[in-house]
Amino acid sequence: MRISEKLQNHRSKSTKPTFSFEYFVPKTTQGVQNLYDRMDRMYQSTLPQFIDVTWNAGGGVLSQLTTDLVETSQSVLGLETCMHLTCTNMPVSQIDDALESARLSGCQNILALRGDPPVNSDSWQPVEGGFQYAKDLVRYIRDKYGDYFDIGVAGYPEGHPETAGDDETLLDHLKEKVDAGANFIITQMFYDADLFIKWCQRVRAKGVDVPLIPGIMPITTYAAFLRRANWCDVHIPQEYFDRLDPIKDDDQLVREVGTDLIVSLCQKLLDSGYVSHLHIYTMNLEKAPQMILDRMELLPSHDEPLDNHLAILPWRKSL
Ligand code: FAD
Numbered sequence: 128m129r130i131s132e133k134l135q136n137h138r139s140k141s142t143k144p145t146f147s148f149e150y151f152v153p154k155t156t157q158g159v160q161n162l163y164d165r166m167d168r169m170y171q172s173t174l175p176q177f178i179d180v181t182w183n184a185g186g187g188v189l190s191q192l193t194t195d196l197v198e199t200s201q202s203v204l205g206l207e208t209c210m211h212l213t214c215t216n217m218p219v220s221q222i223d224d225a226l227e228s229a230r231l232s233g234c235q236n237i238l239a240l241r242g243d244p245p246v247n248s249d250s251w252q253p254v255e256g257g258f259q260y261a262k263d264l265v266r267y268i269r270d271k272y273g274d275y276f277d278i279g280v281a282g283y284p285e286g287h288p289e290t291a292g293d294d295e296t297l298l299d300h301l302k303e304k305v306d307a308g309a310n311f312i313i314t315q316m317f318y319d320a321d322l323f324i325k326w327c328q329r330v331r332a333k334g335v336d337v338p339l340i341p342g343i344m345p346i347t348t349y350a351a352f353l354r355r356a357n358w359c360d361v362h363i364p365q366e367y368f369d370r371l372d373p374i375k376d377d378d379q380l381v382r383e384v385g386t387d388l389i390v391s392l393c394q395k396l397l398d399s400g401y402v403s404h405l406h407i408y409t410m411n412l413e414k415a416p417q418m419i420l421d422r423m424e425l426l427p428s429h430d431e432p433l434d435n436h437l438a439i440l441p442w443r444k445s446l
Pocket of ligand 1 (some may be wrong): 260281287296304
């Protein structure tokens with residue numbers, strides 16, 4: 128099912144915010160098996176609306192694993208899945224194969240991306256067929272598949288390195304992606320709710336009216352927290368340093384306090400009225416996302432309607 132329909136179904140029955148999980152492709156066969164087990168456990172204990180699987184830009188062997196993961200999570204595990212797909216540094220035939228494999232497995236959701244340069248390269252190359260930016264991939268998918276797929280695109284509330292300092296142009300490019308046919312936006316991770324809310328105001332002022340889905344990065348250790356914020360070049364509000372720096376050597380405490388900070392961030396986003404769905408970057412870990420959802424009281428309760436639950440899906444096969 129398409130994400131838009133899934134979220135619409137939920138909203139017709141409940142005002143509770145919804146959430147989803149992102150997973151990345153592991154590098155080993157054992158890692159893949161562990162990930163299937165984790166996806167399954169997390170699904171059964173939390174009931175996300177969908178999950179998504181990243182794509183390694185450039186289309187190496189790990190991209191084939193993305194299609195395998197998407198196929199298994201959608202058609203065997205029964206999880207509503209969204210496949211990330213990049214469009215540069217690899218042949219168009221690989222884009223076609225990935226889309227067809229997704230379609231055949233029943234996956235109806237694609238996050239269309241340009242992609243970062245592949246590992247060991249500091250530049251990306253447009254491929255034959257005219258894919259230079261994500262909007263080209265969005266248009267290609269719409270032309271070829273009509274409305275079969277929901278198409279998401281990436282948003283950058285605190286900017287993108289290639290349009291550094293020119294947020295207006297970046298917003299214009301975001302609008303071009305939506306005009307080409309995208310119907311939801313998932314953002315880069317961030318920690319500053321105020322900056323995100325200002326960005327939402329500007330996106331709406333541009334006339335972009337598709338759902339804005341914030342990317343939420345849990346805090347697991349102090350080192351990982353700093354590394355990820357620096358990597359994505361996002362602002363860290365002083366409160367994060369004040370609360371995390373004194374306990375930085377105690378991973379368990381960092382996770383506890385980090386969860387408090389992320390819960391308060393999520394609450395501000397929901398209160399802003401721009402957001403009703405949270406997209407959690409799991410980093411393939413179970414505990415931190417669950418702690419966030421638990422404190423936000425978003426985990427399923429015993430009186431949850433059963434129609435959403437895997438346990439009653441008779442066609443669900445075990446691995
Ligand atoms: P685009 O929207 O094409 O934008 C790229 C840059 O080009 C921007 O600076 C934009 O302003 C500029 N631009 C766009 N159109 C034009 C134009 N007409 N003229 C001039 N400049 C233009 N990467 C992966 O490799 N795999 C993943 O699975 C992955 N998942 C991601 C998920 C999310 C939610 C996000 C936020 C990012 C993800 N990325 C992933 C990273 C992403 O590929 C990079 O940030 C990449 O540099 C940009 O991709 P894009 O789709 O945003 O590109």
